[in-house]
Amino acid sequence: SQQGEEDPQALSIQEGENATMNCSYKTSINNLQWYRQNSGRGLVHLILIRSNEREKHSGRLRVTLDTSKKSSSLLITASRAADTASYFCATEDQGGSEKLVFGKGTKLTVNP
Amino acid sequence: NAGVTQTPKFQVLKTGQSMTLQCAQDMNHNSMYWYRQDPGMGLRLIYYSASEGTTDKGEVPNGYNVSRLNKREFSLRLESAAPSQTSVYFCASSGSRLTGYEQYFGPGTRLTVT
Numbered sequence: 001s002q003q004g005e006e007d008p009q010a011l012s013i014q015e016g017e018n019a020t021m022n023c024s025y026k027t028s029i030n031n032l033q034w035y036r037q038n039s040g041r042g043l044v045h046l047i048l049i050r051s052n053e054r055e056k057h058s059g060r061l062r063v064t065l066d067t068s069k070k071s072s073s074l075l076i077t078a079s080r081a082a083d084t085a086s087y088f089c090a091t092e093d094q095g096g097s098e099k100l101v102f103g104k105g106t107k108l109t110v111n112p
Numbered sequence: 113n114a115g116v117t118q119t120p121k122f123q124v125l126k127t128g129q130s131m132t133l134q135c136a137q138d139m140n141h142n143s144m145y146w147y148r149q150d151p152g153m154g155l156r157l158i159y160y161s162a163s164e165g166t167t168d169k170g171e172v173p174n175g176y177n178v179s180r181l182n183k184r185e186f187s188l189r190l191e192s193a194a195p196s197q198t199s200v201y202f203c204a205s206s207g208s209r210l211t212g213y214e215q216y217f218g219p220g221t222r223l224t225v226t
Contacts, residue, residue, distance in 0.1 A: 033214060035215075040220075041219060041220070042116075042202055042204075042217030042218055042219050042220055043155070043202070043204075043215070043217045044217070045214045045215065045216070048211075048214060088154065088155070090215075092213055098143050098160070098162050098206070098209075098213050099145075099157060099160060099170070099213075100213060100215060101157075102147075102154050102155040103154055104152065104153065104154035105154055
């Protein structure tokens, strides 16, 4: 069953604006990861945040994690048309099963 | 360094036909995975293999079988295809706990069952 649930399901913004996507999950985790999927392509790993971290940055990406609320957010600053893609969160649970559980994704459209 | 490769890219089957989807990785990863992706459903795990010689069921294993042929290759077989198996199939691999099992994905196989 799906662990992560992204919100919103779809988001449309103008180039230069910031995009924020949220992910909620159900069980205790070791880490949470964000992936991007361009149309017709496989997923690409963006960033990983561990359960003992609260915030992480990578370029124009900022990820936060609130384990008390079982939620994470992905912020893309100064968005570009090339950021148009679907974004998925994935969680590794504390069971150490080597599996990730993916959410259903947020479809981001950045209009030029 | 090709990463994760999948063949074929596209396939059309008639109900009841069988086929094998091939996947290979050249990153010396221990773990490999097969997912299906349907509109509005995200990715669902079919089977995974934590190491050569081991396989385990995921969320939606019915109608599929897998073989971890060696460390590089992990194949997915549909013995008797059904229209409900129309989907995009992704293979992935991951390295170690140190990387949080960050997964690397292949380009996908688009399967249509008529």
